[in-house]
Amino acid sequence: MMAISIANSVPTKEGRYGKFGGQFVPETLMTALMELETAYDEAMDDQSFTEELAYYLQQYVGRETPLYYAENLTKELGGAKVYLKREDLNHTGAHKINNAIGQALLAKRMGKNKIVAETGAGQHGVATATACALLNLECVVFMGAEDIKRQQLNVFRMELLGTKVESVETGSKTLKDAVNAALRYWVTNVEDTHYILGSALGPHPFPKIVRDFQRVIGVETREQILAKEGCLPDAVVACIGGGSNAIGMFHPFVDDETVALYGVEAAGSGIGTAKHAAAIAGGQLGVLHGAYMYLLQDENGFVQEAHSISAGLDYPGKGPEHCYLHDIGRVTFDSITDSEALEGLQLLCRTEGILPALESAHAIAYTAKLAKTMSTDDIIVVCLSGRGDKDVHTVRKALGGEI
């Protein structure tokens, strides 16, 4: 163990992760953010809240999720042993529900019975709609008009769950514009509405709250690998859009010097092209949606659209804690292209009979490269953040006549 914990040193009380993070929001939201921070701190100190959260995570979400030894994949790759943290087995099919349930319980505790959320592919929207149906909260989800076209089924799922889906017709009509619209809605309805932000992004305290609700992934993984192997893994791999599954997985390992952490960004058509979502590899420092972070932008500070075959990684910024962990050299960031991710997806289907989400397929594709460089005594844990049923249409289209 290190003498000084990196993991517990951020955020500061100003919401900073090194120079990253902060609270760059309209004044109308500042009081709500402060109230949220106070309510959150009180809730986490209140045993009845943490017990209620634990109850729903176990009885409703289906935790803990297995840490599965992917023996066939390991043999195929011929290198390090690969374990998969099966977040795809959660209710609603991804890690997003961990945070949605936590924040919905928090909203209820704060006496806010209305919820607003943004969604890209619809996974966070579905998770939020689910938590709201469960806890009897009124829910509106903003979704870009382009994403609505691509994700009709998730729109219908949200509507079945009693959520109102609002189409966002401005800007690029995708995730970042959905966040803009959700923020506007929150500014207007702040007195009775809580905003359930879906990733480790946005103004303080959101990146911390989302991290803490997703930490269950890494906490379980740590216990499970110690029980199975008697030691910590040599490497932990997770895909990164905004970074919620990755920070949840990484955080309990940040102070373990021997564990290498790898964050996998979406390289889209390639980092050298204009069509990618790799803000750490190809972005500059900037402010969007409340936080100072690495951001895809042009020389005038206009935010650029992110591109990835995976809608969940299709965001132009990276969460402030990831930016910090990159700057201090604790997490290694690399990227995987659309076509590599498609190969990763097929590899896992073929070897293990698991269809991963396209987001998670980026982590699988990176692991395939990494495992080959490591010895058979080494252990890699991959966060399999979601299942791929939602992506079948996209994958089929991308692979042409192959299926």
Next chain:
Amino acid sequence: MTTLQQAIEQTKIAGNKAFVPYIMAGDGGLKTLKPTILKLQQMGVTAIEVGIPFTDPVADGPTIEQAGERALAEGVTLRKVLENLASFKEEIHVPLVVMTYFNPVLAFGLEAFAKACVAGGVKGLIVPDVPLEESAVLRTTLNPYGIDIVQLVSLTSPPERIARIAAASQGFVYAITVNGITGARTSFANDLHDHFARLREASQIPVLAGFGISTPEQVVSMGALSDGVIVGSAIVTALHEGKFEKIEALVSASKGVFQKSTL
């Protein structure tokens, strides 16, 4: 007292309320910037808020967002606007206040931005996504160049916070009159009177009301609560439609508000 504050104090001495129109720079092309500013100046406005288009304007409603999208489509940037202002700086006699989101300023570079503001005759800056907690860096870099940093106060700001914001704000305090984004409103909350009373009590500098003010009647009623008004979406729409008479009606409503409100 800064140039900006002085301009507002002078309108008060004349028995009027400050009237600050917001324009989206480059809506209709950058060539419209000079004639628009000179025309508003001629109408007797107190200062002009020059809005900079941005890809993600989270504090703005549809009217200003769409104007921003039109300006972006014309290739308008923060740098181009400031260069354009510099080209007719001598003809500008009212203080200009730039309103921009933070990221274009960061991309410009704070120091370089400050110098370009000076060259363009800019006297103040409003950054809607930089609240009090994050604003020190703006004052540190821009105050030495004689540029005021205007802070916003909202209806949700508690009294203790209102006092701190009022103490930090320069030129004037921008009082948001609604919970929400920019754009026309038909009604306002009932407790605005108390809110403004507290705010003006806490502030050593003028308090201007903004967001949602779009009719001459609202200019009168909001002007009565404050030292003046900022009108955005209604001006942007009138300029887009070429209806200058609508702007004239709004400006003239700000004249002699003291008398009107006590009748």
